[in-house]
Amino acid sequence: MPIRLSSLFLRTLREDPADADVAGHKLLLRAGYIRRAGAGLYTWLPLGLAVKAKIEQVIREEMAAAGAQEVFFPALLPREPFEATGRWTEYGDNLFRLQDRKKADYLLAPTHEEMFTLLVKDLYSSYKDLPLSIYQIQNKYRDEARPRAGLLRGREFVMKDAYSFDTTDEGLRASYQAQRDAYERIFTRLGVDYVVVKADAGAMGGSASEEFLSPSPIGEDTFVRSAGGYAANVEAVATVAPEKIAIDGQPAAEIVHTPECSNIKRIVAFSNENKKRTDGAEWTAAHTLKNNVMALISPEGKRELVIVGLPGDREVDIKRAEAAFSPNEIEQANEDDFAKHPELIKGYIGPVKDGKAILGLEGVSKIRYLLDPRVVEGSAWLTGANEKDKHVYGLVAGRDFSADGVIDIAEVRAGDQAPDGSGPLELARGIEIGHVFQLGRKYAEALGLQVLDENGKLITVTMGSYGIGVTRLVAVLAEANHDENGLIWPAAVSPxxxxxxxxxxxxxxxxxxxxxxxxxxxxxxxxxxxxxxxxxxxxxxxxxxxxxxxxxxxxxxxxxxxxxxxxxxxxxxxxxxxxxxxxxxxxxx
Amino acid sequence: MPIRLSSLFLRTLREDPADADVAGHKLLLRAGYIRRAGAGLYTWLPLGLAVKAKIEQVIREEMAAAGAQEVFFPALLPREPFEATGRWTEYGDNLFRLQDRKKADYLLAPTHEEMFTLLVKDLYSSYKDLPLSIYQIQNKYRDEARPRAGLLRGREFVMKDAYSFDTTDEGLRASYQAQRDAYERIFTRLGVDYVVVKADAGAMGGSASEEFLSPSPIGEDTFVRSAGGYAANVEAVATVAPEKIAIDGQPAAEIVHTPECSNIKRIVAFSNENKKRTDGAEWTAAHTLKNNVMALISPEGKRELVIVGLPGDREVDIKRAEAAFSPNEIEQANEDDFAKHPELIKGYIGPVKDGKAILGLEGVSKIRYLLDPRVVEGSAWLTGANEKDKHVYGLVAGRDFSADGVIDIAEVRAGDQAPDGSGPLELARGIEIGHVFQLGRKYAEALGLQVLDENGKLITVTMGSYGIGVTRLVAVLAEANHDENGLIWPAAVSPxxxxxxxxxxxxxxxxxxxxxxxxxxxxxxxxxxxxxxxxxxxxxxxxxxxxxxxxxxxxxxxxxxxxxxxxxxxxxxxxxxxxxxxxxxxxxx
CATH class of the missing domain: 3.40.50.800 (Anticodon-binding domain)
Known part of the structure; x- marks a missing residue:
């Protein structure tokens, strides 16, 4: 029977709804596919449900072709498994938590790693039972601070989440590849434009990880790609460190009175006026070593300061920093933090004072000091001297100062070199529509998932996790397929x-x-x-x-x-x- | 492709799981259809998911045949709509409540009357848009005090909930009938044995209401039926009141010293020894008027006492009482309650003292007094005299005492007469698998759902609500279709x-x-x-x-x-x- 507009539960709107922020979302509302039910919460009307069902059907078919079996977990789950893996705390405010009538703690699951791990532990005990790939298509919950763009970032949304279980690393790689191939087939069949990018492991722990991004100007993810085929999300780009420089023969560091030069622009201008470089070049921000004082807030609420040194022409990229410091949250240091550390003179912070280390391994300050990979051994820097109106010139890394570690959180720029040598990078924006991930043994260890091997010995299982944002795909498809008059669905998902x-x-x-x-x-x-x-x-x-x-x-x-x-x-x-x-x-x- | 046991995610169990309480549930666990994920929370394994999908498909087909359109709401919902209808409070401890990161109140929906009402209000504004029937198949949440029998009474479960919207009462009756007919087709196709019984309106408000019960010894619902075709759930049975009796000529009430007769058995025995009846019959409990002091606790936590007078051979039926006093909860009065009411002498409570009303409209006690329908005008009773060791004989209703109202909460017994005159009742147990319900205008009024009629006048819409317990059906089918060796599925739902x-x-x-x-x-x-x-x-x-x-x-x-x-x-x-x-x-x- 055809769907008849004379009786279809539908009202199309001539005007854009007031609360809609992007074009595709506006059209989904105007054309009667969805309605808002609350912040980040949407109701599916008959036409929207038809599109969603088509997407789910394609996913089911390709999951079956990849040998994955469908299961279905509760969305409401007890706290204990998430406590065992630390995610109860690590998820912070993003997790919806609640108590039942007996005051026992529960959560609305954002993903189901723990439950899948425990289910396999519950049912299986031998290497003969593996490999196994299982998945579900299910409502997920995340208490987003800023729900946006309708279905693109909601608080209740549908995900396909799959998990693989193997006894060996090669097995994991094969299971991962099978899911990755299925993802390519799914997005191709649905008519979604996508790129596969290397991804940061982030809060999930584990090793190999790739994201499927759909290029879009409204995307929240920045990714990079080179003409030579490299692609990565911006959190995952590894900076190509320059060659080390010989320390021998470099002039000694020199402390200089630099009045009113508490920012980079001023110290560069001052230097160009008062302090010619030996190589005859102009001073630029790239010659300065900028020291950012940041506060990390742990999921338990503990505050720790850290100082990150990076070339003065680069800003810290917040997303890269969040990924690098996860699960901690990040803030700029505030007045209180500085008050507790009188050794830090704002605008003049540097790793040494009067030739003695103040930051880093041998420094007197207890604050952790981390350096950008560009600050290689032998590189010389213009930086603060830890005294008001004083800078130090020619401070050489590895001779005059050292750090507690390296951290790669500076912004990535168009023109930077791809880490695989495939040429300069260009930047683009995309929407994450899928994520494939070699979790490894983290969850199996935390929850005790072991099986007997051929020799009757217990071995820990290695896992992969594989997600597709089902409801988000509806938004992505709407955004990528419309004109000023309305939506234009790809045939595969048309209602x-x-x-x-x-x-x-x-x-x-x-x-x-x-x-x-x-x-x-x-x-x-x-x-x-x-x-x-x-x-x-x-x-x-x-x-x-x-x-x-x-x-x-x-x-x-x-x-x-x-x-x-x-x-x-x-x-x-x-x-x-x-x-x-x-x-x-x-x-x- | 066939499902191959060599790779199916399945482990069958030879032994009954420790925590399973009924046969069908044990077999669903043993045969690898479901696993427990928490109290009242279940995970669906591939075989279970296949059975569930078949049930959902039959429901979808019959909903479409009945002209109902599918939509899908969030399970996580803001408090406000449920506040407007009073259900935020009325649901009491059964409602899972939570707060988001901004401390705004949310709930996990137990049913969606409010949201459906608001959605129709949002989209439609004219009588021309109606009638409309819409439904969803969706996860529901109830924080059951005692989750039991696996899928039979869980805390997260799947329901099909449908709602109809009409402008007239005749329209509502037609929409109700269409759903009722669809239910008969659904349960017949699924091979579920069922009876349709009149149901109490309960907490939902509204008028006509029928339940679909599947007869089963493990059922929580008691229902009655007569050979003449009457069927009702026990909450809905109306007692057939006897004829009034002439008051004129009845002897005056007499207060008698009845030492140590604080219960019915003793006062009956005492009376048979010391106080012959004029009709020559033996005294029985049915001749006594028992006065039960009960405490009602409102959803807001307010405690109110009420006294219910009923023949001494009948107990109060808790389910009938809960339905009658809903949304209040019920307790027996405790020592504190009696301490606050010294006029009530335990074991000797009656409606009069020394010939003066103590309970009821003209009584000195402020406690509400309600009478069973059997206590008709002119009926004479043996009851307490509100003094220790004293009873009153021949206390005539309508002459010596009166009440604030009638309440029908005494137990129903096999052999009682059907209210429609179709003969004596027999009692049986059943599991509620469906519920059809003429809500009327309660929700539309509370949430302002009005449309313009033919004359351009705003009229309030009248609604019906229609539920099927989808996951519960899996349990019902398993329970009704097994032997000692395992499950035996009806063909329509077999995996x-x-x-x-x-x-x-x-x-x-x-x-x-x-x-x-x-x-x-x-x-x-x-x-x-x-x-x-x-x-x-x-x-x-x-x-x-x-x-x-x-x-x-x-x-x-x-x-x-x-x-x-x-x-x-x-x-x-x-x-x-x-x-x-x-x-x-x-x-x-």
Whole structure:
């Protein structure tokens, strides 16, 4: 039976809803696919549910082809397993927590690593049972600080999350590859544009990790790619460190009175005026060593200061820093922090004072000091001297100062070199639609998932986790497939195959349209039929464009000449065909 | 592709799990359909998910046939709509409540009346848009005090909840009937035994209401039926009040010293010894008026006492009392309550003292006094005299005492008369699997759902709500369809059409089984194939019985003679057929 607009639970809107922020989301609301139910919470109307169901069906088919079996977990889960892996705390404010009537702690699961691990532990005990890949398509919950762009970042959303279980690293790599291949097939079938980028492991722990990003100007993720094929999300880009420089022969460091030079712009200007470089070049921010005092807040609320030294021409990239310091949150140091550390003179912080280490391994300050990979051994820097209005010139790394470690959180710039030598990077924005991840043994160890090997010895299982944002894909597809008049769905996810408009007042128009709909459905084509009697053709055409089924058929004026119109929503092309050949033409596509 | 036991994520258990309480639930766990994830929380394994999906598909088809359209709401919802209808409070401890990071109140929805009402208000504004029936199949949450019997009473469970919207009462009745008819088709197709009983409106407010109960000794609901076709759940049975009796000519009430007769048994015995009845009959408990002091606790926690007078041979039925006093909770009065009311002498409570009303409209006590319908005008009673060791004989209702109202909460007994005159009642137990309900205008009024009528006047919409416990149905079907060896699914919900066992060591057995499986699937039959190489036929047959696909095919010893065995799991019948005609025989059924 066709979906009839005369009875479909739908109201299309002529105006953009006030609270919608991006084009695709506005159109999903206007065309009656979804409605807002609360901050980051959406209700699926019949058309939206049809699109979502199509996506889920493609995922199910490709999961089956990849040998993954479907299960279904509760969304409401007890605290204990998440306590065992530390995620109860690590998730911070992003986790919805609640108590039951007995005051026992529960959560709404953001992902299900723990539960999958425990389920396999519960059922399986031998290497013979593995490898195993299982998945679910299920509601997830994240208490986002800033829900945005409708389905793109909601607080209740649908994910496909899959997990693989292997006894060996090679096994894990094969399971990972099978999921990765399935993802490529899924996104290709759905008509989603995507790139696969190397991803930072982030809060999840583990090793190899790739993200599937759909390039989009509204994306929250920045990724880089080189002409030579390198692609990574910005958190995962490893900076190419320059060669070490010989220390021997470099002039001694020199402390200079630099009045009112508490920022980089001023010290550079001052230096160019008062302190010519031996190589004759101009001083630039890249010659300075900037020392950022940052506060890390642990999930338990503990505050720790850390100082990060990096070339003065680069800012700290917050996302890279968050990834590097995860699960801690990050803030700039505040007045209180500085008050507790009188050794730090704002605007003049550096690793040494009067030739003695103040920061780093041998420093007198207890604050951890970390350096950007560009600060290689032998590189000389202009930096603060830890005294008001004083800087030190020619401070050589590895001779005059050292650090507690290296940290790679400076911004990545277009033109930076790809770490694999494949050339300069360009930056783009994307939306994360999938994530494949070699978790390794972290969860299995935390929760005791072991099986007996061929020799009867207990070994710890190694795992992978693989996610697709199902409801987010609806938003991505809407965003990537629309024009000013409405949505234009890829055929694979369209709520129907054909959108049939009965445009006119004569009974024969409606009778013909009904007959065409029945014939199309008999040929296996699903049909939305606009059979509304008291609605003008103009309104009907507007709704047809807004709703965005790619193939529109109009039974209208042409009927007098025995013709109907086929309208390609994407190209805009419209042509008349004989009524008697219409079904064949439509089925042919 | 068949589901192969060699790779299926499954472990069958030989022993009953410790925490399982009823037979069907034990078998669902043992046969690998579900696993426990927490108190009242279950994980669906592949076989269980297949059964659940089949039930959902039947529901979807019949909802579509009834003209209902599918939508999908969040499970996580803001407090405000539930505040507007009072359910935020009324649900008491059964509601899972939580706060987000901004300390805003949310809940996990137990049902979605409010959200459906608001959605229709959001989209529709005219009588022309109605009638409308919409539904979802979705996870629900209830913080049950005593989760039990696995899927039968869980804390996260799947429901189909549908709602109808009409402008007129006749429209509501038609929408209600369409859903009711769909329910009959659904339960019939699924092979569930059911009775439709009149139901109490309970906490939901509204008018006509029927429950679909599946008769079962493990059911929590008691229902009654008469040979003449009356059926009701026990909360909904209206007592047939006896005829009034003439007051004139009845002897005056008499207060008698009745030492140590603080319970009914003793006062009956005392009376039979010391106080002959004028009609010559023996005194029985039915001649006494028992006055129960109960405490009602409102959702806000307010405690109010109420006294219920009923014949001494009947107990208060807690479920009937809960329904009658809903949304209040009920307790027996405690020592504190009695201490605050010295006028109440335990064991001797009655409506009058020294000829003066103490309870009821004109009584001195402020406690509400309610009477069972059997205490009709003119009926004479033996009851307490509100003094220790004293009773009053011949206290006549309507002459000597009155009440603040009538309440029908005495137990219903086998042999009681059906209220429609269709004969004596018998009692049985059942599990509620569906509920259809004319809500009326309660929710529409609370949330302001109005539409314009033909005359441009705003009218309030009238609603129905219609629920099916989807996951509970799995439990009901398992409970009703098993023997000591395992489950026996009705064909409509079986995880596969055919269960094919390759029993033997020869390669030809496995090759033949694979070929048969492929042929069956080509004929549209889904197959589970036990292709495990190192498992004995005995274990395979045991698993086949446990898993409970109704049609089992064995490729084993008979193959030497060109035969395979067809095994009807339900009847136990086993017969050999020629290999070459096997597919035809199986497809024929």
């Amino acid at each position: 129907a195959d054909v959108y049939l408009v009965a445009a006119g007042k004569d009974e024969v128009v409606y009778e013909t349209a009904e007959k065409l709909a029945a014939e199309l459905e008999a040929k296996g084509k699903s049909v939305i039929l606009d059979d509304r009697l008291k609605v003008s053709p103009g309104v009907k055409f507007g709704d047809a464009e807004l709703i965005g089924v790619p193939n529109i058929v109009i039974v209208g004026k042409g009927l007098e000449n025995g013709e109907v119109d086929l309208w390609n929503r994407r190209s805009g092309e419209r042509r008349s065909v004989r009524l008697e050949s219409a079904v064949a033409e439509i089925v042919k596509g | 596969a059409d055919v269960y094919l066992v390759a029993a033997g060591k020869d390669e030809v057995v496995y090759e033949t089984a694979e070929k048969l499986a492929a042929e069956l699937e080509a004929k549209g039959k889904s197959v589970i194939l036990d292709d495990r190489l190192k498992v004995s036929p005995g274990v395979k047959f045991g698993d086949a019985e446990l898993i409970g696909v109704p049609n089992i095919v064995i490729v084993g010893k008979g193959l030497e003679n060109g035969e395979v065995d067809l095994w009807n799991r339900r009847s136990g019948e086993r017969r050999s057929v020629r290999l070459e005609s096997a597919v035809a025989e199986i497809v024929k059924g």
